[in-house]
Amino acid sequence: MSEFVLVAGAWLGSWAWDEVVPELRAAGHGTHALTLSGVAERQGVPAGQQTHVQDIVSEVARLGLRDVVLVGHSYAGIPVGQAAERIGDRLARVVFVDSEVPVDGGSFAAGWWQGEERFEESLAENDGFWAPLTAEEYDGQGLSSEQIARIAAGATPHPGASLTEPAVLERSLGELRVTYVKCLLDGPEPNEDVADLLKSERWRLVEMDTGHWPMFSQPHELARILLDQGR
Template sequence: MADFVLVPGAWLGAWAWDEVADLLEAAGHDVHPVTLTGLAELHRADSAQTPQAQHVADIVGVADKLSDVVIVGHSYSGIPAGQAAAALGDRLRRVVYLDSNIPVDGQSFADGWSPERRAWLAGQLAESGGFWPPLTAEDYAGQDLTDEQIATIVERSTPHPGRAITEPAALPRPITELPTTYVKCLMDGPTPSTPVLQHLESPSWTLAELDTGHWPMFSQPAELAELLISVS
């Protein structure tokens, strides 16, 4: 059985994995959902300056106590999850990027964005005291979510530390060497990003797909849990 370390994306906490965690545990696995520093119950007024390295440390701090680790990083959290996986050594069983960004050494979460979108992000951070504000209900339309699920996500989301999404990743080893599955959620775009496609050329990487939106832990928890078990 695997030790699953589940890392939520921007604005979310460990609570986002509740349904998936229950299903994995019912199948006999140990499950360790993570709330990253500055988010959910760890959100504070000064959390905007939480460095990305702290999010890596949050994940390593959980994974270091385990022996057969599957790290799952969703959305933004693919970046700290990939760095944590690269630092884990022989205890890593697999890293799973769930419709996520992947870490590129020396690049930040936003570095691949267009100049217009980066200017928009800079404006958001400036207006919100260094935080990246959560999405609104309208932003979740067309992602296979019910109105009730959207309402829950919006209500429980907290502003994301801006420093964490603007600092560059630092990789201790190439992530192409790690046993990896990239999961593409097709309703959020049919193909992975260019960096992901390049990494998928590695024999250590495989591609899986879910026919749902960007937040499958809410829209298809059973299908996601089954996929995580099958690739691990």
């Protein structure tokens, strides 16, 4: 049996996986949803990107986990990708769920669609935090009004330092065993960094016909995909 460590993206805590966790546990797998420093119930804890990497590494070590499937959604793919190479032979596979991937020396902000400068300006305008989306900004992502209300109610500001600090990688992510889950309503193609990594024979692509938050919009389908990785 595998040990799943689930990390949601910006603004979200472990609660984001509430509809996924029971199905993984029912199949006999260890399942550990993790809240990163500075968000949700851990608001107020100072956090940069390497803090988030250490959150994940420390949880694996604290629980003595082996055969680990690290799951990173959205922003969390960046610390998850770094943590994956640091837990060594404890790692079985990484699953990136419609996520960013770390690039050595690069940051989340550097890839922002409006440009790094504009992203950093938005953080400065919000006291160094990335403000959660409004309910209207979740439109077109396959979410019901009830699901949108749940996400919006639970989201908390995300610490900006984790988004602007550079990633640190010692080897190519292409060497890891990876499944990349692309959510098609958020764009039909993976970004250039992911597309390049998908050329590795150790990477594979799985598509979901939903938006960027499948743990809310299609939790049962996402759980089935994850269970396939734990076999």
